[in-house]
Amino acid sequence: MDLIEKLGHSLVHHGEFNNRIFLLKYDEKDRNNITDQLNKLAETNGYTKIIAKVPAAAQPVFLKDGFTQEAFIPSFYQGEQDVFFMSKFLSDERKKAPSSALDTLTDLLAQPQNNNGAVLAKEFKLTLLSPKEAPQMSELFGKVFETYPFPVTQPEYIRETMQEETVIYFGIWHNQKLVGISSAEVDPKNKNAEMTDFAVLPEYRGHRLAYFLLQKMEEYLTEQKYQTVYTIARLNSPGMNKTFINHGYRFSGVLTNNTNISGQIESMNVYYKKLMKNG
Structure with missing residues (x-):
């Protein structure tokens, strides 16, 4: 690593x-x-x-x-x-832009936001996660991602980030089973946070769980007086990009061939949103 x-x-x-x-x-x-x-x-x-x-x-x-x-x-x-x-x-190969994925992104950005007053289904429960749940979290990450830029499949790494208070984790449960995760990597001094680590078990996709995780994180950070939130989302994940677009995030650029995730080097999109004005 x-x-x-x-x-x-x-x-x-x-x-x-x-x-x-x-x-x-x-x-x-x-x-x-x-x-x-x-x-x-x-x-x-x-x-x-x-x-x-x-x-x-x-x-x-x-x-x-x-x-x-x-x-x-x-x-x-x-x-x-x-x-x-x-x-x-520092290599010609590394700077080659993935043209077909960029075409898909262009189409996504041209679409209007779609919130439709969505509500999390009653059978799901959304909570803050604690260090005692690190083993379940690492297991879920391992099922969703073949590779990841940080060692989230190791419970001790997750516990360490919690203890340092640099990352706040959120989870969605179904029948006492952890089925979705996200996190806010926080910078209290500068009042910004990265919305990241979205992982939903394949069999639970289609319930818009990432949408509700993002919504909850924004509510939490607004209460904590955070001003700017952002994400670095996979170009190859149209659904995740759409989640941020639907929440009113603004696209600001592509980090070409930037991150080893899900078994390969992928390009990443940057989105941001202003939660509140300074002061």
Whole structure:
């Protein structure tokens, strides 16, 4: 599994699994040498992509080094400064856009929102999840995803993220069986959260469980005064994209050939939504 570690004062996620470096948190102290460090790390390991999530004020640092913008999220930091996803491709194969999937996305984005006053069926129960349920959660993740960018099939990893209070998990139950999961990866300081880790057992698809999980997470985060929420959704999952579109999320770009999920490197779509105005 890929590593999360410091690079200078910044934080990166990198390894052979995704065959890339993801600059998760940029530190202004690294401004003068961050791109050199990223390039060196990529060259040493033979990675074929570098992606950096950086505040607007740092974008010129990456443009100067040949990075291009793939997506953005406005009002990301404390409801004010924007964030940009800046990428550099280190192989021709890695930067090839999946044209047929992009055609499907174009069709999806042209469709109107469809909420239809949906209500979760009475036989299902939606709750916050706790560390004691980590074994059931990891088992469900393992049934849904052949591969995943983070070790969610390991109960200890799930417990660790809960204890660190960096991830809040939500679940849907049917007859005391966990059948659907999602999570909010929260940044309390900057009042933003990533809506992620959506997993529904195949036999329970068609009940719009992801839709209701997302709805519940938004309600919870609004109560906690979070301002901006976003997701990085699989381009190859039209249903998941439609869930976010139906909830009023705005599309802002495609991260081409970005993430190892369900057994292959896939492109990911960025969507965002403003929950509340600053202040």
